[in-house]
Amino acid sequence: MPGVIEIPARLIRNHSEKAPEWLASLPAALDRYVDEWQLTVSGDLMSGEASLIVPVVRRDGTPAMLKLQSVNDESESEALALRTWNHDDVVEVYEDDPETSTLLLERLEPRTLDDLPDHVEATRILAEILTHLMVIPAPPGVRRLADIAGQMIEDAPAIIPLLVDPADRALAQRLVAQVAEVLPESGDRLLHWDLHYYNVMAAHRRPWLAIDPKPLAGDPGFELMPACWNRWDDLVATGDVAQAIRNRFDLMLEVTGIDRDRALAWTAGRILQNVLWFTEDGDTRIEAELKAVTDALFA
Numbered sequence: 440m441p442g443v444i445e446i447p448a449r450l451i452r453n454h455s456e457k458a459p460e461w462l463a464s465l466p467a468a469l470d471r472y473v474d475e476w477q478l479t480v481s482g483d484l485m486s487g488e489a490s491l492i493v494p495v496v497r498r499d500g501t502p503a504m505l506k507l508q509s510v511n512d513e514s515e516s517e518a519l520a521l522r523t524w525n526h527d528d529v530v531e532v533y534e535d536d537p538e539t540s541t542l543l544l545e546r547l548e549p550r551t552l553d554d555l556p557d558h559v560e561a562t563r564i565l566a567e568i569l570t571h572l573m574v575i576p577a578p579p580g581v582r583r584l585a586d587i588a589g590q591m592i593e594d595a596p597a598i599i600p601l602l603v604d605p606a607d608r609a610l611a612q613r614l615v616a617q618v619a620e621v622l623p624e625s626g627d628r629l630l631h632w633d634l635h636y637y638n639v640m641a642a643h644r645r646p647w648l649a650i651d652p653k654p655l656a657g658d659p660g661f662e663l664m665p666a667c668w669n670r671w672d673d674l675v676a677t678g679d680v681a682q683a684i685r686n687r688f689d690l691m692l693e694v695t696g697i698d699r700d701r702a703l704a705w706t707a708g709r710i711l712q713n714v715l716w717f718t719e720d721g722d723t724r725i726e727a728e729l730k731a732v733t734d735a736l737f738a
Contacts, residue, residue: 447486461509468507476534502546513653514540516581520654523578528571530650548641558673562687566694568649577629577656584657585625588618598718607725611714617707626658635665660702663691664709667732684735
């Protein structure tokens with residue numbers, strides 16, 4: 440019989456409706472991998488938005504983190520991506536089970552770039568990591584930005600009319616046009632797709648390492664949007680949100696060398712993606728922060 444565990448509330452909130460069977464399977468899954476990979480649980484259970492994270496110790500005494508997550512388009516290539524990038528840039532994978540997307544990962548320090556007091560320095564570090572990640576070609580089997588962006592363009596005509604403000608609808612249509620223009624050249628680099636401040640953690644062997652990719656093959660310009668609207672309070676605190684957004688965007692371009700026009704076009708794609716997601720989920724107006732990023736970069 441599997442042991443009794445207390446599943447973190449955030450995980451229950453996020454998955455009780457869409458994946459109740461997966462939640463129910465977690466106690467047995469934890470027991471299974473503790474046994475198969477000869478682990479000892481060494482701390483309280485934690486969670487991300489979509490995974491159960493368990494501090495463990497390997498048989499040889501190495502601290503590690505066991506990551507239990509449901510199998511989906513985002514998780515199934517995670518181990519492949521982490522092993523494809525340079526070991527000095529990302530968290531190390533000790534073990535993985537492709538059938539369940541379960542990972543045994545290097546244990547990192549409990550600090551992220553979100554904890555770094557200077558948000559400008561945090562952005563520079565984020566850009567430096569991206570500079571290393573973006574030069575690696577995507578391996579076969581990783582989802583393609585061309586398909587993701589093409590689906591956005593296909594879905595947009597049914598979703599955009601749900602926006603109640605004509606100005607919002609017009610903005611969304613402009614974003615669609617920008618994505619359509621660059622769609623034929625969508626790129627082939629291995630993208631993280633979720634490279635924000637919380638997904639870069641401190642480590643013993645390196646100052647900072649990237650974690651939790653949602654692997655994608657595509658243009659590195661698609662990676663810049665998270666830096667433009669995470670750590671939002673820091674942007675507000677500057678007294679000029681629009682200029683602060685532009686400063687972050689410019690810093691990312693300066694460090695990475697990504698072409699500005701392509702970066703703008705693919706950032707439009709990221710904004711459109713969020714507009715479509717939020718509208719599908721019931722929003723009838725474009726979120727104020729998305730509008731602020733759009734106005735700052737495209738006005």
